[in-house]
Amino acid sequence: xxxxxxxxxVTAELGGRPVLRGIDLTVAPGEAVALLGANGSGKxxxxxxxxxxxxxTGGERxxxxxxxxxxxxxxxxxxVPQRSTAAGGVPATVREVVSAGRLARRGLRPLGxxxxxxxxxxxxxxxxxxxxxxxxxxxxxxxxxxxxxxxxLATEPELLIMDEPLAGVDLASQRVLAGTLRxxxxxxxxxxxxxxxxxxxxxxxxxxxxLAHGRVERTIDQPGRAAxxxxxxxxxxxxxxxxxxxxxxxxxxxEPSAEAELQTGxx
Amino acid sequence: MFxxxxxxxxxxxxxxxxxxxxxxxxxxxxxxxxxQRRQALMGDGIGHVAxxxxxxxxxxxxxxxxxxxxxxxxxxxxxELLRSSGRxxxxxxxxxxxxxGMAGGVLIINVAPGGSTANLTSYLWGSITTVSPEDITxxxxxxxxxxxxxxxxxRQLFAVCQDEEFARVTGLxxxxxxxxxxxxxxxxxxxxxxxxxxxxVSALMVIPVVTAQxxxxxxxxxxxxxxALGVLVSLSGTITSYYADVPPGATIVLIALGLFAVxxxxxxxxxxxxxxxxxxxxxxxAEPAEPALTPGP
Numbered sequence: 001x002x003x004x005x006x007x008x009x010v011t012a013e014l015g016g017r018p019v020l021r022g023i024d025l026t027v028a029p030g031e032a033v034a035l036l037g038a039n040g041s042g043k044x045x046x047x048x049x050x051x052x053x054x055x056x057t058g059g060e061r062x063x064x065x066x067x068x069x070x071x072x073x074x075x076x077x078x079x080v081p082q083r084s085t086a087a088g089g090v091p092a093t094v095r096e097v098v099s100a101g102r103l104a105r106r107g108l109r110p111l112g113x114x115x116x117x118x119x120x121x122x123x124x125x126x127x128x129x130x131x132x133x134x135x136x137x138x139x140x141x142x143x144x145x146x147x148x149x150x151x152x153l154a155t156e157p158e159l160l161i162m163d164e165p166l167a168g169v170d171l172a173s174q175r176v177l178a179g180t181l182r183x184x185x186x187x188x189x190x191x192x193x194x195x196x197x198x199x200x201x202x203x204x205x206x207x208x209x210x211l212a213h214g215r216v217e218r219t220i221d222q223p224g225r226a227a228x229x230x231x232x233x234x235x236x237x238x239x240x241x242x243x244x245x246x247x248x249x250x251x252x253x254x255e256p257s258a259e260a261e262l263q264t265g266x267x
Numbered sequence: 268m269f270x271x272x273x274x275x276x277x278x279x280x281x282x283x284x285x286x287x288x289x290x291x292x293x294x295x296x297x298x299x300x301x302x303q304r305r306q307a308l309m310g311d312g313i314g315h316v317a318x319x320x321x322x323x324x325x326x327x328x329x330x331x332x333x334x335x336x337x338x339x340x341x342x343x344x345x346x347e348l349l350r351s352s353g354r355x356x357x358x359x360x361x362x363x364x365x366x367x368g369m370a371g372g373v374l375i376i377n378v379a380p381g382g383s384t385a386n387l388t389s390y391l392w393g394s395i396t397t398v399s400p401e402d403i404t405x406x407x408x409x410x411x412x413x414x415x416x417x418x419x420x421x422r423q424l425f426a427v428c429q430d431e432e433f434a435r436v437t438g439l440x441x442x443x444x445x446x447x448x449x450x451x452x453x454x455x456x457x458x459x460x461x462x463x464x465x466x467x468v469s470a471l472m473v474i475p476v477v478t479a480q481x482x483x484x485x486x487x488x489x490x491x492x493x494x495a496l497g498v499l500v501s502l503s504g505t506i507t508s509y510y511a512d513v514p515p516g517a518t519i520v521l522i523a524l525g526l527f528a529v530x531x532x533x534x535x536x537x538x539x540x541x542x543x544x545x546x547x548x549x550x551x552x553a554e555p556a557e558p559a560l561t562p563g564p
Contacts, residue, residue: 051436074438081432090303090476092429093485100426104437108423135484155437 002065003028004076004159004190005050010059011214012049019045021214022059029158032181032191032204034223037211043194044082044163046211050192051079051161063159075104078157080148082164083141094139094147095132098122101154115154122153125183127176142173149180159190166199174200198223274509282403283395283462283505283515289410290459290471291501295479295493296417297455298472300448303486304428306357309346310469312364313456316342317465318372320457321390326379331390332405335457342368343449351445393464393516395508402461409454416451417490424448425486462505464516471497474523481534500526 005027012020019042027033035043048054050061052068063071078101101122102115123129126146131139136147145165152160166174178200181191185204198205203224210217274280294310301309320338324331342364349360376382389397398406417424426434427444435441452472459468479492504519511518 048432053432053435072438074436077436079433079436081430089305089307090299090486090489091480091484092425096425096486097429099422100429100433101437103423103426103434103439107439108420111422133484138484151433 001029003062004064005192006060006062007046007050008060010046010049010061011057012045012054013057014045014054018057019214020049020056023049023211023214023216025050025209025216027159027190027192029190030185030188032185032193032206034193034195034198034201034205034208035211036195036198036208037217041211042214043211047161047163047192047194051077075155076158077104078152078155078160080145080152080160080162080165083145083148083167091135091137093133094123094128094136094150095119097136097147098132098150098154101151104155104157118156119150119154122150125153125180126150140170140173142169145169146173146176149177153180153184157189159192160184161192163194164196165193166195166197166201177201178204274506279396279398280509282398282400283509284502285403286398286406286458286462287501287505287515287519288498289406290455290462291498292494293410293413293417293455294459294463294468294471294501295475295497296490297413297448297452298476299486299490299493300417300424300428301452302473302476302480303425307473308361308469309343309452310456310472311466312346312361312368313339313343313453314460314465314468315365315368315372317368317453317456317460318387318390319368319375321387321460321465322372322375322379322382325382325386326375330401330405332402332457332461335460336405336409336454339453339456340450343453344446347445347449351442389464390460391464391466392514393460393462393467393519395462395505395515398461406458406461409458413451413455413458416447420444420447421487421490462501462515463519464514467516467520470520470523471501474520474527475500478523478527478530481530482537496523496526 003026005025007023007025010020010023010025011018023042023046025033025035025046035046037043045054049056050068051063052061052071056068061068064073064076066073098119099111099115102111102118106115120129123132126149128143128146128150131143136144139147145168149162149165152162165177169177181201181204184191193201193205195201198208205223206221208220208223210220275284298307298310301307317335317339320335321331323338324334327334346360346364350357372387373384376384376387379386423434423439423444426437426439427441427448431441434444455472456465456468459471463471475493475496476489478496479489483489483492500523501519504522505515507513507522508515508518
């Protein structure tokens, strides 16, 4: 099956400083991949390069088999940027912010009944339906993050990309987020997450890719199973017919040492 | 009421009031997007550049309104390109625009045959007696354009101004929408310059918006209320200006500021009540109600 994201030997710079020094990364349909690494290791830049928000200086990058430069089918991609990017000078309601996600399907045309229904579904998924009319400025950090996730889900994407969705998020919202992710993976949505630590999402992750200094340092298949022997939840989203190397296959066991490093170490 | 009808007998007052009505609607509509993007001073920058356009109109002996539209649109587009490329800091680009526009205007008006800075006075501070029938035609067309963009593309412009990176990933033509907003802001400045004056234009783009957002929770409601307040202050300011024989721009701005002060005072208990109601809902959450800004990567 065609990967939803494929980066091959991708390099990128920010302000003339090399940040990615040859990254290989693939995400298969329905797969949950976490990008881990210390601050400055290139996690955020890697996902932003994958969706064309940072120009690549070398290598190949495709989304759903199409080179990113020519990719126009943005309704297939849901993006949750780092929370700091979404503060405005004028109040906006939760519903208004989430409705922006429908523009990937509507473009310059007005929104209709189907769009409102999709917004309602997205708000329900993250448990924010009853706050739809409130100003986003009145929300806590975790609620705000849930609104941004709902905005991406309103697009009804096949691939969900989240940049640090757990940063500054309270425990209640972390649990809601884990539940939302589980539901999405069950429906076959692919998920790429930038994370500081796996936290409550650990059992859901099929593969953790650890970056250091703009390169892939190592890959850990099913970090949740390595940690707790709980493979059931992680394997749920795996489609059939994957190659032997796919983390869903029982032959793949991650090194026992991985667990300790994921818990502490650079993370 | 008798007095008000009396005032409508004068064609120049009819034109001034029509212009004030359109400005009252258009300026806060554009201003809402600029305030949202924290570019409240952009109107001032464009206003200064428009001065060069007005002077150019005198020099070429054509209608200053259209030369002002052309030059301020160019200035606004240049500002937007500088902002989006990230090559210059926003405040520095704006400062350059202030100086260049002002100096260009003064220089060109003195080169124009029979021109002096006195010609610019009515454009700087606004005047109700100088709105000509040709001006009104231009003002009507430009306002229609501004309102069509601001209301018709409301969701798209909201998305772009609220979170530009997300808007790009939805596939919206972000660059085109940004340039369109810049040109729309330039058109608004030139619409407003005859009545409010170039140096006070920006006030009508900003004050009604910040007044409205004291009592609103949503973007669309803020936009609508700001436009309503804009019409209220621009019409009452123009009428006061007629009776008190004072420049309309200053009158409109002072009324707008007064309204802002009154609404702020009235909104205080409202905000306190809201905070009280919000508190129980936050109980148990591990963080404060204000979303904490996370540091960048």
